[in-house]
Amino acid sequence: xxxxxxxxxxxxxxxxxxxxxxxxxxxxxxxxxxxxxxxxxxxxxxxxxxxxxxxxxxxxxxxxxxxxxxxxxxxxxxxx
Numbered sequence: 001x002x003x004x005x006x007x008x009x010x011x012x013x014x015x016x017x018x019x020x021x022x023x024x025x026x027x028x029x030x031x032x033x034x035x036x037x038x039x040x041x042x043x044x045x046x047x048x049x050x051x052x053x054x055x056x057x058x059x060x061x062x063x064x065x066x067x068x069x070x071x072x073x074x075x076x077x078x079x080x
Contacts, residue, residue, distance in 0.1 A: 009053040009054050010054055013050050016042065016050060017046075020039070020043060020046065023039055040069045047060050047063055047067075047070070
C-alpha cells in the first residue's frame with residue numbers, strides 16, 4: 001500500500017532492508033515453506049518496485065544476483 005501512496009520510497013526501502021536483514025542469519029534447510037515464500041515475495045517487491053523507485057537500478061541487479069530467495073531462472077531473466 002505504501003508503494004502506491006508515497007512519493008518517497010526511502011522509508012519503505014529502509015524498512016524492507018531491515019526486515020530482510022533480520023532473515024539473513026536464519027536461512028536453513030528446515031525453514032518453514034510459508035516463511036520462505038513470504039520472504040521471497042518481500043524480496044520481489046523490494047527488487048522490482050522499491051529499488052527502481054529510489055533510482056537504485058544497479059543495486060537491484062546486484063541484489064537479485066546475490067539473493068538466495070530468487071531462483072536461478074529469475075536471475076537469468078534479469079541478465080537479459
